[in-house]
Amino acid sequence: MVPQFPPLIAQLRQLAQGYRGFHTPGHQRGRGAPASLRAWWGEAVFTADLAEIPGLDNLGQPEGILRSAQARVAEIFGAEHTWFLVNGATAGVLASLLAVHRENGCVILPRHVHQSVIHGLILTGAKPIFILPEWDAQQQVWGGIDPEKLTAILASKNHSSINALVLNSPTYKGVCGAVAECIEIAHKYNIPVIVDEAHGAHFPFHPQLPDSALTLGADVVIHSTHKVLTSLTQSALLHQQGNRISPQRISQCLRLVQSSSPSYLLLASLVAMAEQMAEQAETLFDQLLTQLTWFIPAINYIPGFSTLKINADQIGFTAQDPTRLVIQTQELGVTGFMLDELLHEQYKITAEFPDYGDLTFILSPSHTEADLQIFVQALQEISTNRPAQPLTALPPLPAVTEAVMSxxxxxxxxxxxxxxxxxxxxxxxxxxxxxxxxxxxxxxxxxxxxxxxxxxxxxxxxxxxxxxxxxxxxxxxxxxx
Ligand SMILES: Cc1ncc(COP(=O)(O)O)c(C=O)c1O
Incomplete structure (x- = not known):
């Protein structure tokens, strides 16, 4: 069956052949591409790698096919406006911090933000007001911030100098904080809320997944769609709603941090991913969630391994992404780093993120039952062959020191x-x-x-x-x- 081509992709296909190009990129629709890559990738990748030629559009100031494609993706994700990002979620974080910046202003943020947020502070000069997120000592995992700590800061600070509240939810390990409460508190002071939902780009698409910050009323939400959905690496989305942050300002700031030669391969992958979600998300995530009903108990049954299960009654631990698998390894007497190496070297299974006491994996609808069974078998073998030995505990985190300069x-x-x-x-x-x-x-x-x-x-x-x-x-x- 021939798939339906969304307008941007149909246009790229049409422009890919029949023209004699005298423009960038220099490989000229693959004719001059290195033979090694042509042999591996084929012609199609190169013919689709077009610049902003007539019939395409300017991502910095879209007026044609990219403008309508962004509007369609906004509709699919449930945002008022959406921008395509070609430098990862990083570009969205930087642009949103630039967009809210006022000179001598501050930003409230949890300490466990991604480095892009800190880089945004370096670029803008905004002063950070950190809130240490909640720590679950038993599970050895960070949650979100305690909304009461946010209330206390807002009650004590001159809130006119606060440019924004930044939240990081879910965390790398799939833990969602009290996003709804924090948004409500910040909005009482009319402070815009930027949610780095890089790892939760799939949240808008299934009722059994945690609520997306878009439905919870955040002003800006950033999705690293390449991490958890199906667009190409480095492609991501920035969404905006409401009137606290101006869409025009976001566009201006994105021009500061994005390339003036965006890859149409990345842009096409964003459009195709969004249409895939519009058509199939519910079915795809139903399939994955059904698989998890046997897969997660099977892992927990293996001696020495258990999966992270948060206690949603705890402050800062509101929900958990079921598609983010965190396997705790300490009981078996191995670190997450050791398990990571063993799985990769001996079983050709590659994880997302090793930590001292656990190992994190991203589960997606593209994983088959066979993939998951092989995974369980590998853990069973490792459990049988490795006698448990107690590990040294991690030292407690020292208190955050005083800032002498911004x-x-x-x-x-x-x-x-x-x-x-x-x-x-x-x-x-x-x-x-x-x-x-x-x-x-x-x-x-x-x-x-x-x-x-x-x-x-x-x-x-x-x-x-x-x-x-x-x-x-x-x-x-x-x-x-
Ligand atoms: C929480 C969080 N935010 C933002 C980013 C940046 O995303 P990207 O790699 O798409 O630029 C990451 C990347 O790991 C992340 O973990």
């Missing part, structure tokens, strides 16, 4: 590199995030306490990764000379 001031200040130990007492000039636990332990402008360096060394010893420091264990500090 992230922007520190990032643009003169810097020098120092070994970790010698950096104690200095001002950090970069962002340092140990994985685990994936919370930035230092931001540009924060004072480097001795406990922070102890913590980094312990995480390194336990096999974790410290992102933001150099491999020779040096760190960028603000230089006073």
């Amino acid at each position: 992230p922007r001031e520190a990032f643009f200040a003169p810097q020098r590199m120092l070994p970790w130990r010698e950096a104690v007492g200095k001002t950090c000039a970069t962002m340092v995030s140990p994985y685990p636990p994936g919370i930035p332990i230092l931001l540009p402008g924060e004072w480097i306490a001795p406990e922070v360096v102890d913590y980094l060394q312990e995480i390194d010893r336990l096999g974790g990764q410290v992102v933001g420091v150099e491999i020779d264990q040096t760190i960028a500090v603000v230089s006073n000379w």
Whole structure:
């Protein structure tokens, strides 16, 4: 059966042949493409890789086929306006922080935001007001922020200086915070709410999935559709609704952070993905959720393994994405890093995100019953062959230190590199995030306490990764000379 082609894709197909091009891209519809890639990818990828030629549109200021395609995708996702992103959800986060920025303003945000949010603070100069998210010590997992802490901050601060509230829900491990309550609290003060729902792009499409922040009334929602839906890597969506953030301002700010030569391969993949959701989402997610009714109990039955199950009565833990599988490994006496390596090397099963005490996987409707059975068999074998041995516990996270400068001031200040130990007492000039636990332990402008360096060394010893420091264990500090 010939599939229905959405207008953008039909247009690309029509323009892909029959024209003699004298324009970018230089491979000229594949004729000049390297033979190695042509042999592997075939011709079609190159013929569809067109620039903004007549019949196509300008993503920076769409007036034709991209404008109507964005409107159609907004309708499918339930937003008032939607923009196509070709530099990942990262571009959406940066553009939305730029769009709400007013000079000398602040942004309220949880500490476990993605680095793109911190980069947005560096670009804008907004001062962060951090709220430490809730921590479930038993399950060793972060939730969202406590709405009461947000209320307390708003009651005590001059809220006219607050540019926005940023929320990060769901987390990488699929935990959703109290998004509805936080939006309601911020909106009482007319503060716009930006929700980084990068990992929840599928939420609008099935009643058994957690509510999307779009239905909960967020002003801007960012979806990394390439992570959990079917568009190509680096494609994502920014949605807006209401009147707190102007769509024109978002368009202006997106022009600051996106390429002026967006890939039509990425754009076509966004359009096709959205139509796929419009037509099939309910059936596809029904199939996946049905599979999970045997798959999750089967994993929990294997000695040594259990899957993350949040307690939804706990503050900051409102819902959980059933398609995000977090396998806890500590009972078996292996770290998530060890299990990750074992599965990849010996069973050719590749996970999404290893942590000290667990391993996270993304489950999608494209996984077949056979995939899931092979997965369970691999875990069974690993469980049988590996005797349990207690693991050293992770050290407790040291308290966040005081900010001496704003992230922007520190990032643009003169810097020098120092070994970790010698950096104690200095001002950090970069962002340092140990994985685990994936919370930035230092931001540009924060004072480097001795406990922070102890913590980094312990995480390194336990096999974790410290992102933001150099491999020779040096760190960028603000230089006073
Ligand atoms: C919570 C969160 N937000 C934003 C991003 C950025 O997404 P992208 O890789 O699509 O730029 C990520 C990426 O991992 C993320 O985990």
